[in-house]
Amino acid sequence: MSRPPFGVALVGYGFMGAAHSQAWRVAPRFFDLPVEPRMSVIVGRDLARVEAAADRFGWAESETDWRRVIERDDIDLIDICSPGATHVEIAIAALEAGKHVLCEKPLANTVDEAVRMADAARRAAARGVYAMVGFSYRRVPAITFARDLVAAGKIGELRQVRALYLQDWLVDAEGPMTWRLDKDLAGSGSLGDIGAHAIDAVQFVTGRRVQGVSGILQTLVNERPLLGESIGLSGTASRERGLVTVDDVALFTGRLEGGVLGSFEATRYATGRKNAFRLEFSGSLGAIAFDLERMNELEFYDGTDPAGLRGFRRILVTEPEHPYMAAWWPTGHGIGYEHPFSHQVRDLLVDIAAGVQPRPSFDDGLQVQRVLAAVEASSASGSSWVAVDDSPETQRQ
Ligand code: SOE
Numbered sequence: 001m002s003r004p005p006f007g008v009a010l011v012g013y014g015f016m017g018a019a020h021s022q023a024w025r026v027a028p029r030f031f032d033l034p035v036e037p038r039m040s041v042i043v044g045r046d047l048a049r050v051e052a053a054a055d056r057f058g059w060a061e062s063e064t065d066w067r068r069v070i071e072r073d074d075i076d077l078i079d080i081c082s083p084g085a086t087h088v089e090i091a092i093a094a095l096e097a098g099k100h101v102l103c104e105k106p107l108a109n110t111v112d113e114a115v116r117m118a119d120a121a122r123r124a125a126a127r128g129v130y131a132m133v134g135f136s137y138r139r140v141p142a143i144t145f146a147r148d149l150v151a152a153g154k155i156g157e158l159r160q161v162r163a164l165y166l167q168d169w170l171v172d173a174e175g176p177m178t179w180r181l182d183k184d185l186a187g188s189g190s191l192g193d194i195g196a197h198a199i200d201a202v203q204f205v206t207g208r209r210v211q212g213v214s215g216i217l218q219t220l221v222n223e224r225p226l227l228g229e230s231i232g233l234s235g236t237a238s239r240e241r242g243l244v245t246v247d248d249v250a251l252f253t254g255r256l257e258g259g260v261l262g263s264f265e266a267t268r269y270a271t272g273r274k275n276a277f278r279l280e281f282s283g284s285l286g287a288i289a290f291d292l293e294r295m296n297e298l299e300f301y302d303g304t305d306p307a308g309l310r311g312f313r314r315i316l317v318t319e320p321e322h323p324y325m326a327a328w329w330p331t332g333h334g335i336g337y338e339h340p341f342s343h344q345v346r347d348l349l350v351d352i353a354a355g356v357q358p359r360p361s362f363d364d365g366l367q368v369q370r371v372l373a374a375v376e377a378s379s380a381s382g383s384s385w386v387a388v389d390d391s392p393e394t395q396r397q
Helices: 013-028 049-056 065-068 084-096 111-125 141-151 191-208 337-354 362-380
Strands: 005-011 034-042 059-061 075-082 102-103 131-134 158-166 208-218 223-225 235-242 249-256 260-265 277-283 288-291 299-301 312-316
Touching: 005 013, 005 065, 013 034, 013 049, 013 337, 034 065, 049 059, 049 223, 059 065, 059 312, 065 075, 065 084, 065 235, 075 084, 084 102, 084 111, 102 337, 111 362, 131 337, 131 362, 141 191, 141 277, 141 288, 141 299, 158 191, 191 208, 191 249, 191 260, 191 277, 191 362, 249 362
Parallel strands: 005 034, 005 075, 034 059, 075 102, 102 131, 158 260
Antiparallel strands: 158 277, 208 249, 223 235, 249 260, 277 288, 288 299, 299 312
16 A cells, blocks of 8 residues: 655754664554655755765755755655754744654753744644654653553552663763763753653653752763864864863752652763663552663562562563564564664654644653753752742643
């Protein structure tokens, strides 16, 4: 059966550009989609690099100006994978030009930008043009399954949440400066880059929003060597150093709707932890634990088991009845980091075709942005309690 073509343009060719390219390439091969996504054009500022990326990732064309791309009639969706500072302008222009938008997280660099993006998304949705923010971990089958277990009452009344996102790629103080360490480009450091995932996943699994926080942010290494190419020398390290203007470590306590307490930690200095995104949900009848370094597993403790048999059981989340897994491999043949991006493409296209607002929406992204801002405000005021601005437009997760 032939499906209508759906033109996609991707902005950015770094880590996320590669992950999203993989998803656009693979999702139509494994999922039954309502449209046939076309990998039409990849956009980046550096001509030689964007041409190489088009060739390597499988995009039909490359382009150095995103403005030319949003004018094209054959493009239906703009996928934004460029640094945070670029999101606001591209997303609003694309939505106003009638293009659907997928935008990497965090939605923006500031609440003000996120408000403008969410306003534009609401106006576009009224015309059947949709925007979604790329909190891809919602679509890790084990995390989606954890949400289903909590909603089904399997852990009873939720009492406490723990969320840690631990990486160690900054441990070497002589590691190079990157855009992720520059507040003007990235908005914040560990807080926005990986703490945002922790906030979104906790709210997604529990169905409760963070309403107030007390936090502390700290920068551990204040300057790093600039890579030669950023000052005009090709590829070599230089003696010049750049200022790190973002947090390296973010710690905060949050109160969720219903009074549930959560503790959060996001750091890129957790020596030995590579991508340990750990979630733990403790309830009156049971508990759930997850670690992204073992992403095909979910631990479930059933407090209603006979006392002598109680203990965390390890569920291999690879059965066809587990979320998304029927599309992939036989039971026990796990999936990897890139698969949730394909799930994201699948859900986005199904919702667009059905005329349904895809989640997480830009309103959802704005709400996470407000939590990030509250943590920053709290840290700046000596960790005082800061309520999360809870405007009416942010819908329930
Ligand atoms: C993308 O979703 C992302 O948050 C990256 O920006 C982080 O650096 C990565 O470690 C986790 O995924």
